[in-house]
Amino acid sequence: MMNRRFFLRGAAVLGCSVAAHPMLTTLTLAAGEKTLGENRLVVIILRGAMDGLGTVIPVDDPLYAQYRPGLSDLREAPGALTGGFALNPALSGLMPLWQAGQLGFVHATSTPYRDKRSHFDGQDILEAGTGTDVAAHAVRDGWLNRMLQAVPGLSAETAYAVGRDALPLLEGPAPARNWAPDLRLRITPATERLLEAVYHDDPLFRDASEEAMTLSDELDDDLMAAAPLGAKRLSNNEKLADFAADRLRGASRIAAFSQTGWDTHANQAVGLDSALKGLQQTILRLREGLGEEIWGKTTLITMTEFGRTVRENGTKGTDHGTGGLSILAGGAIRGGQIFGPWPGLGESALYAGRDLMPTTDIRSWAAWAMAGMYGFDRALLESSIFPGLDMGSDPRLLL
Amino acid sequence: MPINQTVAAFRFGFGLPLPKAAPATPEAMLAALADPDPGAALWPGITTADAVAQMQFVEAARRRGKESKEAFEMAGREIGLYGMELRDQSVKVAVARALDSPDGFRERLVAFWADHFTVVSKNQRTTAMPSAMVEDAIRPYLSGQFADLLVAVTLHPAMLLYLNQDQSLGPGSKVGKAKGRGLNENLAREVMELHTLGVGGGYSQADVREMAELMTGLTVTTADGFTFRETWVEPGAETVLGVTYDGKGTEPIIQALRALAVRPETAEHISRKLAVHFVSDDPDPDLVAAMSSAWRSSGGDLMAVYGAFLTHPSAWTLTAAKVRQPAEFLVAALRGLGVTGADVMAMDQKTLARTVVRPMQAMGQPWQQAPGPNGWPEQPEKWINPAHLATRIAWSMALPQRLADPLPDPRAMAGTVLGDRAGEAITLAVSRAESVREGVGLVLASPEFNRR
Numbered sequence: 001m002m003n004r005r006f007f008l009r010g011a012a013v014l015g016c017s018v019a020a021h022p023m024l025t026t027l028t029l030a031a032g033e034k035t036l037g038e039n040r041l042v043v044i045i046l047r048g049a050m051d052g053l054g055t056v057i058p059v060d061d062p063l064y065a066q067y068r069p070g071l072s073d074l075r076e077a078p079g080a081l082t083g084g085f086a087l088n089p090a091l092s093g094l095m096p097l098w099q100a101g102q103l104g105f106v107h108a109t110s111t112p113y114r115d116k117r118s119h120f121d122g123q124d125i126l127e128a129g130t131g132t133d134v135a136a137h138a139v140r141d142g143w144l145n146r147m148l149q150a151v152p153g154l155s156a157e158t159a160y161a162v163g164r165d166a167l168p169l170l171e172g173p174a175p176a177r178n179w180a181p182d183l184r185l186r187i188t189p190a191t192e193r194l195l196e197a198v199y200h201d202d203p204l205f206r207d208a209s210e211e212a213m214t215l216s217d218e219l220d221d222d223l224m225a226a227a228p229l230g231a232k233r234l235s236n237n238e239k240l241a242d243f244a245a246d247r248l249r250g251a252s253r254i255a256a257f258s259q260t261g262w263d264t265h266a267n268q269a270v271g272l273d274s275a276l277k278g279l280q281q282t283i284l285r286l287r288e289g290l291g292e293e294i295w296g297k298t299t300l301i302t303m304t305e306f307g308r309t310v311r312e313n314g315t316k317g318t319d320h321g322t323g324g325l326s327i328l329a330g331g332a333i334r335g336g337q338i339f340g341p342w343p344g345l346g347e348s349a350l351y352a353g354r355d356l357m358p359t360t361d362i363r364s365w366a367a368w369a370m371a372g373m374y375g376f377d378r379a380l381l382e383s384s385i386f387p388g389l390d391m392g393s394d395p396r397l398l399l
Numbered sequence: 400m401p402i403n404q405t406v407a408a409f410r411f412g413f414g415l416p417l418p419k420a421a422p423a424t425p426e427a428m429l430a431a432l433a434d435p436d437p438g439a440a441l442w443p444g445i446t447t448a449d450a451v452a453q454m455q456f457v458e459a460a461r462r463r464g465k466e467s468k469e470a471f472e473m474a475g476r477e478i479g480l481y482g483m484e485l486r487d488q489s490v491k492v493a494v495a496r497a498l499d500s501p502d503g504f505r506e507r508l509v510a511f512w513a514d515h516f517t518v519v520s521k522n523q524r525t526t527a528m529p530s531a532m533v534e535d536a537i538r539p540y541l542s543g544q545f546a547d548l549l550v551a552v553t554l555h556p557a558m559l560l561y562l563n564q565d566q567s568l569g570p571g572s573k574v575g576k577a578k579g580r581g582l583n584e585n586l587a588r589e590v591m592e593l594h595t596l597g598v599g600g601g602y603s604q605a606d607v608r609e610m611a612e613l614m615t616g617l618t619v620t621t622a623d624g625f626t627f628r629e630t631w632v633e634p635g636a637e638t639v640l641g642v643t644y645d646g647k648g649t650e651p652i653i654q655a656l657r658a659l660a661v662r663p664e665t666a667e668h669i670s671r672k673l674a675v676h677f678v679s680d681d682p683d684p685d686l687v688a689a690m691s692s693a694w695r696s697s698g699g700d701l702m703a704v705y706g707a708f709l710t711h712p713s714a715w716t717l718t719a720a721k722v723r724q725p726a727e728f729l730v731a732a733l734r735g736l737g738v739t740g741a742d743v744m745a746m747d748q749k750t751l752a753r754t755v756v757r758p759m760q761a762m763g764q765p766w767q768q769a770p771g772p773n774g775w776p777e778q779p780e781k782w783i784n785p786a787h788l789a790t791r792i793a794w795s796m797a798l799p800q801r802l803a804d805p806l807p808d809p810r811a812m813a814g815t816v817l818g819d820r821a822g823e824a825i826t827l828a829v830s831r832a833e834s835v836r837e838g839v840g841l842v843l844a845s846p847e848f849n850r851r
Binding site: 209 | 411468472520521566686730761765771780783784786788789790792793796824825827832833837840844846849
């Protein structure tokens, strides 16, 4: 159902007439409020540059062990994937998802950002969703916000930035919510009533505080229900996932957050292991929290600013590189495969003689997911949401 | 001209009660701005020399870290500690000056210009650079000619690093040709789009390109900080907005910046921005016109612009159309609780983090980390959303008891910190609060306190 309205939006960009599409009005809900339909999108920004090669490992290529003599001595056997790749054992808990077709990867993908390898600029470009033809900082909003802008009338509840860290991905003119799962308003009912009185005549403060009090109460109730006395304390990843799942079970369709800890310049075996385990925990917890039905309508995608060097450095780590990895999960995806052409590890196949050669634009994967889930038209995606992107041919990402 | 002291404190200062010796009329506010900077004299700030020393320290530590895994970890710790101390000093000095300086308008202008010329440190080498730019390129120039301010900021290493000018080479320069490197237009574009003319300010992509070529040679080195490399300069003259600039060294760049500073589009853009920041997102066009006219007729003399601003009736409307940004909210709250600059300077790291650094972040304004070169948003709804308001409420209810012993009587405090704004609803609510702590919390969480 959703496809038509968004097709129309794209059609308008192409100059087609609205009158040619009689379905327009049926897609506006009775209440006058628009929605994105039932599909859920979760975007996780992995800050610090995830080592894609060490995550989905080209185990059959002897060059890998040669490039990384100090890193490739995996203590446990990695999980076999497909085409000579294996999954880092830290993610072994995700293997059932892979087998169920609910986990996939995009290897050797990157933003159009090249050569400078600054986290800061790389994340800027990743979240702005721009290419090299657009001057740095010329676009001031995030691409996920521009997606929301393309559907005027969505409620702020539609999209959630989860956590305390800024998320430029979702910043911009379209309204979106943000909340940190550990944020609580601990005030007595009497003080709550006094605050209501103080905010009564100021709609900005009144609405924001009402929402804050509701969220805070709901979270407290959930906590009471979910964690009986003596139960183990939840990790931050679990809290984040629980909160996102809670919102996505309700009126929200999009959740975005970021995780750090990927900048593994030294002692990568330990650092990457811990970051991957955290991510795995987030994904599994989210799946559990969403339940089978909603997980079935969910596409989760991780994105990182760039990959890391193919060769290990002098401190048992890797440095900033180019081609990286995106992880896809969810019941909506056509998983069990590794997307994107594999460039190989031969010296001449590397980017600048040091990095995995990017073979696809990371934005195109998000764009295809958005097209498949919400029916956004290609012209709109390539012009407004990701200006200058060429989405290429349909990778058939979703079921 | 007699003015409303509550409006003066909220709109043009850091809140009530006004510090001792605070000027009480627009004329006195302007006269104070013409005097030497009393805030800078109170507490020494981080200088550009300090920021360059940090770059040198970090690079030396990183070299040591290459020797072994242990050395790498040790270097990481040293770099982190060094940066943390500078960050804390930077926050403390800014807050202490805002609390104690009698010239509150100047401190607010410092924040305005720091935001207008937003810079963010991109790595651990340069965390002190934003403060250094404020200290050496903004504070000394904010009551002089805009052209001088613009030149000082544009040539500051913090700006060169943030907007990638340090990596921009003339493609036809000696080094550019030898290494096949070229232009980065980022700073040239932002100088026009954000710092001077404004979007739609009558410049073209060709002007941006020419400006970028003109600015080649400006860079930053760890040894010297600001550096000009003649071997990076694009040969030949450049034409920006119809004027041709040629010559050696930084002089042609400075000339072009000076020309941008006095353009009518610049006058309009920045006058409007001042009015938006201080008064309303939709300011009286007549106010903007008066400021812009003062800008044009004085050739960008900022005192003339501030004069037109403060003597205009629309600067003194009673409507509080804006919201205090988190940094402002925290300073005003500290002031309302009687915390002094000396108290802030004496805070240990934990206390500072709990009281100022983490709350600022949780309220949506992490210190010196604006989301982009266009700085922090101005719209009230960007600052008062459920999460950020909840954080303001939580701070208001929990932190004062750690900062003031005994807590002030909230009924008296409502009058002291809200002035004329202490209306019926807040007064009644405070009188019904279950405890002194919650009464104080209600005052600080109220719209009357958070709006300005």
